[in-house]
Amino acid sequence: MALAENERLDLAAELIASVDGPPDSDWDETWQAELERREQAAAARSESAPEWSLVRARILAKLAVG
Numbered sequence: 001m002a003l004a005e006n007e008r009l010d011l012a013a014e015l016i017a018s019v020d021g022p023p024d025s026d027w028d029e030t031w032q033a034e035l036e037r038r039e040q041a042a043a044a045r046s047e048s049a050p051e052w053s054l055v056r057a058r059i060l061a062k063l064a065v066g
Helices: 003-017 027-044 052-065
Strands: none
Touching: none
């Protein structure tokens, strides 16, 4: 707990990665393709991206309920 928050987050990520097994070899390509698919789907519906502050507030509200 003596570490700064960002240092604790880095440590937690490293700990999780150490027990999560080897990364998928095609993870980057698969995730990029999914992001592009979602972007194209939103563009086809003429949707604009919501403001980050609204998205963040919605996420935090859901986390508070759970």
